[in-house]
Amino acid sequence: MSLRMALLGLLTVSGPSSGYDLTKLFERSINHAWQARHSQIYPELAKMADGGLVVIEEEGPRGRKTYAITEEGSRLLREWLLAGESSRSIRDELALRAFLLPTLEPEDAVAVLREAVLSCDAKLDGMEAIRRAQDGKGFGRYALELGMRQTRMFRDWAEETAEEIERSIRS
Amino acid sequence: MSLRMALLGLLTVSGPSSGYDLTKLFERSINHAWQARHSQIYPELAKMADGGLVVIEEEGPRGRKTYAITEEGSRLLREWLLAGESSRSIRDELALRAFLLPTLEPEDAVAVLREAVLSCDAKLDGMEAIRRAQDGKGFGRYALELGMRQTRMFRDWAEETAEEIERSIRS
DNA sequence: TGTTGACGTGTCGACTTTTACATGTCAATC
């Protein structure tokens, strides 16, 4: 259901788009909360078209198909968002790694944490670039802000924890 | 692979455990980063036993089986943790909802955000209770701290964003 | 004695997601 809703959301905001566009949009906007490959997106769009949630608006030149959200699609998205559920199911591989860190020798744990900090910095640079490109306007603004905060928080946690472990090694 | 590593980690820290124990441990410790039901855990343990990563240490009274990590399992976990990868693949349903919020009428968006704040508060209470029960000692300490920070951050973001939207409604 | 609820293990079908394979257009560059 989540993938479907994500696609409906992207179509709402970005207007009619191709599967290819949506794949790119996924990577650029929603990536820190959800991922999907084109091999998942194309069949899902086809199913949604079957169900009347989207329509093929145009079959362009190079076999390109443009999908647009329908009334029914909008209604479904709205209902889903308003139906709380708030289950907060998270899968975060980096956090999992962090959790498993105490099984390592302290020195190794510190090394992994230091590397995580660098990786977060790189990611933050990327997000910053996207933010500048969007220039404050645009849909993904709130979400990007959230993603950056989360990444920054993880980064800081990793750095602090590395220092804490280093202190405990020395003593 | 992640599930497998999570189980190896739990076995490392908590010592020999049954599938049932591991299911509970999952919920109590690692839940904000990864989830698994017993229906996934039992078959995975069986496969891991086949592969020599764990051994059945004891078949207790009520059909209870106790698994222990092997040398090979420890080695695999260590290798996985040290092999950076740092792919940071995240699936966060609440964040996805947050991302889709701007497709709603501002009033609806605010309502959803307010509800998210309450849900985070409840979750934080639960985590706080776990933390008190562990009382600073214990393995999951770092991870719990990270989970709480992440939840608190999301909570604050939701609150701030709700206020920002409300301001823009009024003006 | 019967029932309830925590303990405890497992399977199965449906759905989701990944990885790899497969195909083709078009513009630019060599």
Added chain:
DNA sequence: GATTGACATGTAAAAGTCGACACGTCAACA
């Protein structure tokens, strides 16, 4: 004229995940 790389769409097999079903033990309490 050939190659390269972005554009563009798809399928299939395998792996991962979830929800429901199914079975059985044991202790406590009514």
